Amino acid sequence: VSLDKKLLSKFDELIDKQGYQSRSEALRDLVRRQLSEEQLSNPKAKGVAAVFLVYDHHSTKLTDKLISLQHSHNLASSLQVISSLHVHLDEHDCLEVIVLRGQVGEINKVAESILSMKGVKLGRLNIVAT
Ligand code: NI
Numbered sequence: 001v002s003l004d005k006k007l008l009s010k011f012d013e014l015i016d017k018q019g020y021q022s023r024s025e026a027l028r029d030l031v032r033r034q035l036s037e038e039q040l041s042n043p044k045a046k047g048v049a050a051v052f053l054v055y056d057h058h059s060t061k062l063t064d065k066l067i068s069l070q071h072s073h074n075l076a077s078s079l080q081v082i083s084s085l086h087v088h089l090d091e092h093d094c095l096e097v098i099v100l101r102g103q104v105g106e107i108n109k110v111a112e113s114i115l116s117m118k119g120v121k122l123g124r125l126n127i128v129a130t
Pocket of ligand 1: 057086087088089093094095
């Protein structure tokens, strides 16, 4: 791999800030990340994901819907709910993290259906191809 001096010194500065011990390790991670990103464009690729959502548990039937959706997706072979975490943030709001494993296309579909539910205030999908 050849890089000009200026670019290389910027790269070294960046990875130093990020805490990398060596340039090789930083490069390996960069390549892995790029390959994983590329795989995400394939809906059949395998992936794991965390869906973060903040919602008001007073919202009509949302809690029930979330639970039954998670149970129903445990039954599909191409998608599993591995785990979920629930935190009561305050008197109204809950934070939930739902961890999914399966095909990227299926994960995206389920995440979209969760995040678009009425009562969900904030949400985000974090997904990586494995
Ligand atoms: Ni709660």
